[in-house]
Amino acid sequence: MKKKLIACMVCLLLITSPARPAERMAALPILEIVKAVTKKVIKAIDLRIQRLQNKTIWLQNAQKQAENVLSKLKLDEISEWTQKQKDLYKGYYEELGKVKSIITYYQRIREIAKKQSRLVQEYERAWNLFRQDPHFKDSEIQYMERVYSGIMEESLKNIDQIFLMLDSFTTQMSDLKRLEIINKAADQIDANYDDLLLFNRQNVMLSLQRAKTEADAKQVKQFYGIP
Incomplete structure (x- = not known):
């Protein structure tokens, strides 16, 4: 569904955007799609992390209450309550471990989404210059x-991978498979980001090489923030 939605938005932009003459073009239409979707993804991840953190607090409190009950029992009552409380405590402990594990996954996904956001920001900054x-x-x-x-088109594929990671928590999937998906998405975004930075650096160096005077070269450096 998310793939179809993004694809439809791209097609709509391509249809409605007029052909541009050889002029200093504005930002790419696809940029707004990537920015908007990336922002929503990060917001959704933050919301999920917040909910899980709240659940962690609840489980920790419940676990503490179970421990307090055990500590207040008289010796002759322990035999009757021990197994019941032990099972209850074990359930809280296992659930707490699962929640903390999922939070760790979400935080990693958030880092990946943030890298995607930085990619978009770096593109926009360089293109405007x-x-x-x-x-x-x-x-x-x-x-x-x-x-x-x-x-930017590759960035949309990256966003699809992020959605796939988020959806993996609603399906039966092993931690190994989930980690494989996360690492693959991280590698793809890292590669896109590195390609973008390299392309930007090459263009800046080309502009600097074309400077005709020392004053012109100095102006180019100031323009691109080169020390």
Whole structure:
């Protein structure tokens, strides 16, 4: 469902967006989709973590109450209550362990989603600078747009992977398989992020190489925040 929703939004943008002439283009239409979906994903993860943390507090309190009951029992009553309380305590302990494990998974997924968010922010920052840089031809700006479009499309696949990770908690899945999905998604986003940073660095260096004077080179460095 989530894949279809994202795909429909992309198609709608492609249909409704007019063909652009060779000019300094604005931000890619797909960017708004990636930003919006990424923001919703992080918000959903934060909400789930909060709920699980509340459940952890409840289980810890329940566990403590069970311990208090055992400590107040008289010696002759322990034999009757021990097994019952032991089973109850064991249940709280096992559930608490599961909840803490899930929180750890969610926190890892949140880190991955945050990396996706940083990828979008880095793209937006760099693109806004490059399209204002007079050292690039319009044809080169168009080439950059195609490269960035490809990276943003890969980002949508990353978001699909994040949704898959979240859905894994509502289905019967082993921890090993879940961890495999999480690591795969993390590797994909890391690769996309590294590709983006490399492409940005190459473009900045190209602009610097095209500076005709020392003053021009200094201005380029200031423009891109190069020390």
